[in-house]
Amino acid sequence: ALPGAMRMLLLLISLTAVQVSSLSLSAAVARVQTRYLHPVMVSKGPRDLPDEEQDRLWKQEQQRELQRRQEENEGNEFEEDERDKLVEMSSDLGRVPDLSPIPGPPVPQPDVNTSDPRPLFVAVRTFNPRQMPSDTLTEQYVEWVSEATDLICRAGYLLSADSFDGFEEADGTVLSDEDLDELDEQDKDLEPEMQDLGVQFVSGNVIVARAEEIEPLDEWMQEDPIGEAGGYEQTSLHRWLRSDDVKLNHPQVQGPSYLIHCLDKDGQGDLRARTREAHLQWLMESGRVHLGGALQSHEGEVAGNVGTLLVVNGEDLHEVRQWAAEDPYTQAGLFARVNIAPLLEYNVQDLLEL
Incomplete structure (x- = not known):
């Protein structure tokens, strides 16, 4: 009968906990236990006493029996405890709940x-010398570069001077703004070719690109419209070992940066190696290098480095040239x-990150 009694106990506990909401769960268990598992068996006493007296004695005996059983069960988990009375669910039980967020697992990020x-x-x-591409040729060049956004990080052009205010043609004639506008209109009708203008505003082009190897990039460079028009006097293509040192990556100041492109004399690897630390120290102390690094030989790392490429901040072209002349590499006669x-x-839009 024990399993059945236990099932009944669980049922009655559940019912009592709901029906007697002013009692704690332990008090409800104690009540069920007292009423159903341990019934109080008390005789009402002699029959010759008046009914009222018998009832009074019976109630006293019942009270004593209940007190005795409570003392026996002292410390039992079923003991009724007024401190454990149920309270309404709207109460915070005397404690303010901590609703601060609980840190969870990291959210996966793409x-x-x-x-x-x-x-x-x-x-x-x-x-x-003295030549520049016509407007039509320049447009073809920019279009060619723009189609290679899977390769190009930077596409720039080199100026021959900081300013061209009041420049003179070869015959000494000073051109006004109106004269320049007229030349621009005439240039639009010209073929894509190099023009001998007697003065050179733009001296060349610079491309920084990414590629797995130098050979495919070199083949792509052969399609340069200006190169096909015979517009270049000198060309060079090298892997650039750009430094990620913070002292060689200062923010670019407002205005143009200055490119310093240096190629070593043949067979001067030992001189470069001996002078390298002094060169790097000089660059870091300058606080003006925006981008910088060595140029690697076409034969790769085994053959060593054969040049230097810097992009620096400066006051003007004359000041940058004076500063570059103090390079320990220059002082040692490396270039x-x-x-x-x-x-x-x-x-050019949508360029790769440098």
Whole structure:
């Protein structure tokens, strides 16, 4: 009969907890236990006493029996305790709940790493002396670059001077703004070709690109419209080992930056190695390098580095040239050729991150 009694107990506990809402669950259990599992068996006493007296004695005996059983069950989990009375669910039980957010597991985020693992390459191409591409040829060049946004990080052009105010033609004639506008209109009707203007405003182009290897990039460079028109006097293409040191990545100041493109004399790897630390220290102390790094030989790392490419902030072209002359590499006689020029960007969209 025990399993059945236990089932009944559980049922009665559930019912009592609902019906007697002013009692705690332990009090409800105690009440059910007293009423159903341990009934109080008390005789009402002699029959010769008046009914009222018998009832009074019976109630006293019942009270004593209940008190005795409560004392026996003292410390029992079923003992009634007024402190455990149920309260309305709207009460906070005397405690203010802590509703502060609980940290959960990290929320998965999409891969936002946009860095391109392909190495950097830089092409520096200078125009023939006294020549510049016509407007039509320049438009073809920009279109050609714009179609290679899977390669290009930077597409810039080199100026021959900081300013061209009041420049003179070869015969000494000073051109006004109106004269320049007229030349622009005439240039629109010209074929895509290099023009001998007697003065050179733009001295060349610079491309910074990413590619797995230099050979496919070199093949793409052969399609340069200006190159096909025979417009370049000198061209170079090297892997650029751009430094990520914070001291060589200062923010670009307002206005044009200045490109410093240097190529070593042949067979001077030992001289470069001996002078490298002094060169790096000089660059870091300057606080003006926006981008910088060595140019690697076409034969790769084994053959060493054969040049330096810097993009720096400066007051003007003359000041930058004076500063570059103090480079320990220059002082040691490492370079065979140095090109320093103001650097501006073509309006090419959707370029890769540098």
